[in-house]
Amino acid sequence: MFKVITEENEWNRAISSFEKKDFYHSYDYHQVCIKDNEVAKLLLYKSGNTSIAFPLVIRPINGSGFFDATSVYGYAGPLISHLPSHFDFQDWKEQMLGYFLDDKIISIFSSTNPFIDNQEQLLSHMGEIESLGDIVYFDLKQSKAHLKQYSKTTKRYIKRNKELFDIREGNSEDDARQFLEIYYQSMERVGANSQYYFKLPYFIKLLRNHSFFDASFVFATSKENGDVASGAFIIRTKDHIVQYHLSGTVDAYRHLSPIRGVIDHVRCQGKLDSYNFFNLGGGVGSKNDSLYDFKASFSKKTAPFKVWKYISNIEVYDQLCTIAREKEGEENSNTNYFPAYRTNSYFGTP
16 A cells, blocks of 8 residues: 555554654644745655655755655654565555655755664665765663763763753744744854754644654753753653754853753653663764764763665656756766755755
8 A cells, every 4th residue: 555645643543553763754844844836745665564755855856847845844754563574565665756756856865863673674775875974872771870980071061060050841833933042153153054043833843743742941050140041942852862963052141051960961861761762963064073072071882874765766866967057067067966856046055
């Protein structure tokens, strides 16, 4: 059975049947991520005891009459239940390809989720998988004390900041506005791309979701004057994983690194609440940069972050790449970007 789902209740029913999932797979998250000309679709495949649910965002390709597919920001990829050694990958491939060709979807890109089993095993039968870098995480089921993995610097900051800051959680609209203020300040400081400037409705919709995850803000506030010094937008997918989704720190408090206390609090709470993992993510653009080094100061646990690329119609794909090169010139093409025809303004700058 192969089915394309776009309706909220049906989407959520399908996702809820999977034991391991993340908020990145939810209907609500897809709705806050898609643009006006995009559509979120869940591709549901079932055969025997095996179920596969693959959420994708379908985008038009600049008046060409064709489309491509991508994934939401974060860690997505397919959900998989009961993948036996004798699974018929060929039938799944044919169903997927048939859908892509029928709907004129010529290329597909998806991030993967290191905490969802069998994604690479499934996707390796179509297209290619590329490793971009590492992410840092806590294994909250680990009996060994996580504090032993903290660097000396992180331990020092956390010890001092317990005397300087209180930690509080909130999920109100006022909390969202307060977080946005410090988040934007941090984005401006690092010169972040405009795509990372999420607006207030983005947070409100996730806070009020009716799905299988809980979203909240975790703030470090000054004990001296009550000022919010730092904050993180934390999303907990029930019974499985905690995601360190977004964060920011007020410039005046950066030297004290209050966000370290926030991370330590979320880790402790996640362990108490019996979650499996707490994902800190990786560096900017999946690089092992200073942000990655900061996260690695908390945990020695790492996992590769991988993406999946597939071309369903190579003939049309090549035609669009040729048009893109002719429009803006070979020198403007980013050969590492996928799909290659979206590396300039004609088909949509990435």
